[in-house]
Amino acid sequence: MIVADLSPGDLQARLRTGLYLRTGPFVSCITSSEPLLAEGIALHYAEHAVETEFADFHVRIARPRNLRRWYRPQVRFYFDDAPSFHPLPADQAFPMLEWGLNWCVTNQAHRYLIIHAAVLQRQGKSLILPAPPGSGKSTLCAGLAHSGWRLLSDELALIDPDTGRVVPVPRPVSLKNRSIEILKAFAPQAVFNPTVSDTIKGDVAHMRAPPDALLRAEESAAPGWIVMPHFEAGAAPQLVEITRARGMMALIENAFNFDLHGRRGFDTLGDFVDQCRCYRYSYGSLADAIDGCNRLADAA
Amino acid sequence: MRQDLLRHALNDIDLAVHLPLRDWDLLLRQARSADLLARLATLIERAGKLADVAPQPRAHLESALVLAEAQGTAVRREVEHVRLAVNSLGIDLVLLKGGAYLMAGLPASQGRLFSDLDILVPQDRLAEVEATLMLNGWATTHHDPYDQRYYRRWMHELPPMLHIRRMTVLDVHHAIVPATASLKPSSAALLAAARPLPDQLGLRVLAPADMVLHSATHLFYNEEFSHGLRDMSDLDLLLRHFMQEGDFWPGLISRAHELGLNRPLYYCLRYCKRLFATPIPESLLAEAGTHGTTARLMDKLWLRVLGSLHPSARDIGSAAAGQLLYLRAHWHRMPPWLLAYHLCMKSLRPGPRSEGTP
Numbered sequence: 001m002i003v004a005d006l007s008p009g010d011l012q013a014r015l016r017t018g019l020y021l022r023t024g025p026f027v028s029c030i031t032s033s034e035p036l037l038a039e040g041i042a043l044h045y046a047e048h049a050v051e052t053e054f055a056d057f058h059v060r061i062a063r064p065r066n067l068r069r070w071y072r073p074q075v076r077f078y079f080d081d082a083p084s085f086h087p088l089p090a091d092q093a094f095p096m097l098e099w100g101l102n103w104c105v106t107n108q109a110h111r112y113l114i115i116h117a118a119v120l121q122r123q124g125k126s127l128i129l130p131a132p133p134g135s136g137k138s139t140l141c142a143g144l145a146h147s148g149w150r151l152l153s154d155e156l157a158l159i160d161p162d163t164g165r166v167v168p169v170p171r172p173v174s175l176k177n178r179s180i181e182i183l184k185a186f187a188p189q190a191v192f193n194p195t196v197s198d199t200i201k202g203d204v205a206h207m208r209a210p211p212d213a214l215l216r217a218e219e220s221a222a223p224g225w226i227v228m229p230h231f232e233a234g235a236a237p238q239l240v241e242i243t244r245a246r247g248m249m250a251l252i253e254n255a256f257n258f259d260l261h262g263r264r265g266f267d268t269l270g271d272f273v274d275q276c277r278c279y280r281y282s283y284g285s286l287a288d289a290i291d292g293c294n295r296l297a298d299a300a
Numbered sequence: 301m302r303q304d305l306l307r308h309a310l311n312d313i314d315l316a317v318h319l320p321l322r323d324w325d326l327l328l329r330q331a332r333s334a335d336l337l338a339r340l341a342t343l344i345e346r347a348g349k350l351a352d353v354a355p356q357p358r359a360h361l362e363s364a365l366v367l368a369e370a371q372g373t374a375v376r377r378e379v380e381h382v383r384l385a386v387n388s389l390g391i392d393l394v395l396l397k398g399g400a401y402l403m404a405g406l407p408a409s410q411g412r413l414f415s416d417l418d419i420l421v422p423q424d425r426l427a428e429v430e431a432t433l434m435l436n437g438w439a440t441t442h443h444d445p446y447d448q449r450y451y452r453r454w455m456h457e458l459p460p461m462l463h464i465r466r467m468t469v470l471d472v473h474h475a476i477v478p479a480t481a482s483l484k485p486s487s488a489a490l491l492a493a494a495r496p497l498p499d500q501l502g503l504r505v506l507a508p509a510d511m512v513l514h515s516a517t518h519l520f521y522n523e524e525f526s527h528g529l530r531d532m533s534d535l536d537l538l539l540r541h542f543m544q545e546g547d548f549w550p551g552l553i554s555r556a557h558e559l560g561l562n563r564p565l566y567y568c569l570r571y572c573k574r575l576f577a578t579p580i581p582e583s584l585l586a587e588a589g590t591h592g593t594t595a596r597l598m599d600k601l602w603l604r605v606l607g608s609l610h611p612s613a614r615d616i617g618s619a620a621a622g623q624l625l626y627l628r629a630h631w632h633r634m635p636p637w638l639l640a641y642h643l644c645m646k647s648l649r650p651g652p653r654s655e656g657t658p
Binding site for chain 2: 261
């Protein structure tokens with residue numbers, strides 16, 4: 001069964017007792033009575049499988065038991081009944097779920113080496129975009145996902161130490177501020193939920209993962225390219241190859257749990273980067289950026 | 301059974317390994333909330349049965365093993381930093397609890413997670429130790445004057461110290477119970493009996509009996525027992541290990557008498573046997589204490605609280621039991637007038653932020 005098989009009423013009923021939702025290798029049991037959350041899930045997770053028996057993470061989005069339940073209502077994120085993060089305005093219920101699920105993965109899935117990076121794939125090879133917030137990583141990721149690249153994740157590169165491959169976690173792509181309009185203009189076919197204003201990250205909207213991302217959600221990707229994106233308004237595109245050592249440092253600097261994996265983590269990442277070519281890429285427009293990535297793939 | 305799944309799993313690894321997915325869904329949550337996921341994972345791994353676990357829960361066990369291994373490495377490194385600082389004063393570093401189990405290579409260190417490092421120093425050297433630690437990068441926390449006074453006048457430890465670069469937390473104790481507590485075990489006696497570790501110069505841990513008595517006292521006279529089942533599991537593993545030394549049991553009883561820690565030992569032995577079937581001789585239990593009305597009430601409270609750490613097993617009764625034990629712990633920590641003063645101060649002042657990330 002997938003989410004789209006449930007009527008809005010059924011989905012809400014499931015959410016009240018816990019919806020076991022599959023996203024890539026993880027199943028999250030989500031409990032909430034927030035209507036906005038149900039709408040967000042119906043829109044973004046329509047094609048995702050609904051499971052029954054086992055969840056990796058049990059999360060709940062609920063109103064606090066105080067005045068803020070009614071007065072300028074807030075919601076809280078609970079990980080297995082323990083409140084986490086500060087409360088947010090109730091209209092941010094869906095972004096909060098997304099941030100919370102990322103937090104679950106980065107805090108609980110240490111079986112993988114987890115790197116803060118967008119991952120896409122073409123011709124069997126992965127393109128990893130490790131970068132701090134503000135570098136244009138998500139915008140580029142969303143653009144590529146609508147330009148013939150398969151989306152693995154916009155936030156989390158999961159490297160499996162057993163196989164040395166990247167495991168997909170296809171979920172909606174989070175876009176902020178001006179990126180939202182840029183993407184809507186670039187890919188009119190992309191599906192967005194209504195923009196939520198005034199979040200801690202500014203205006204936020206989520207773009208639904210394209211269909212092939214979900215169809216191939218169990219297909220891992222081999223090492224390919226590591227590209228450190230850097231958006232600079234009006235700049236001419238400049239793709240500079242850097243050493244593998246520098247590429248590896250970029251992954252380590254953006255890793256969530258490299259420090260936990262010790263020697264094995266170092267070897268895993270070293271082997272991975274050995275099979276990649278690494279670049280630093282400055283660009284001034286989304287079209288330029290996508291063009292540069294396509295040329296990398298075509299040259300391979 | 302479902303309420304008690306975690307304890308059953310720890311007691312019977314074969315049962316755990318073959319649980320259906322639906323039960324693993326609950327077991328993982330119970331284990332995580334009791335801080336016992338890594339221990340469960342280690343027990344399964346050492347039994348060579350990790351591969352028998354279904355892949356979905358196995359991923360979480362593997363994750364917990366990665367975390368526990370990394371913490372072990374980090375704590376070893378941290379111990380070395382603290383040892384160098386303390387040894388520079390000509391004092392051996394005496395480790396307590398998790399740090400001691402780890403450095404002594406005890407089974408109780410297997411899959412044990414850490415939030416801080418605990419050490420014991422002679423009270424008359426406390427000021428020197430604190431100054432040296434500060435010179436080496438540790439800074440005090442709890443800058444509120446009331447909290448500082450609370451620790452320094454009434455507690456058995458300095459306010460937790462935070463290393464400004466490594467962000468590690470160090471608890472410097474000069475006793476194992478607060479200065480104001482009804483129990484008064486002699487710190488000098490504990491330090492005098494502390495044992496050097498083979499091949500590790502300048503490093504000591506408490507003698508086996510003292511290690512058990514400290515862990516028991518810490519659990520049964522503390523107001524915070526969210527790690528209650530983890531601490532009981534530690535005690536079970538300590539007892540099973542030390543009982544291999546022939547005269548451990550009689551020595552344990554006489555040491556408890558010497559230090560005035562009969563009561564915590566009695567609860568420790570009684571609940572280890574009840575919860576983990578630790579092979580403790582019946583005669584020893586009788587020798588450790590009598591089971592009167594108070595003890596029967598304590599049974600009800602402790603077993604309720606220790607068995608209901610996860611929301612899946614919590615009800616009004618367990619909440620009430622937790623409240624009563626919380627009050628009892630404070631009652632034992634300080635005389636009534638001081639308790640009234642302290643609770644009053646705490647209720648009037650904004651407390652520390654305990655939330656944020658779980």
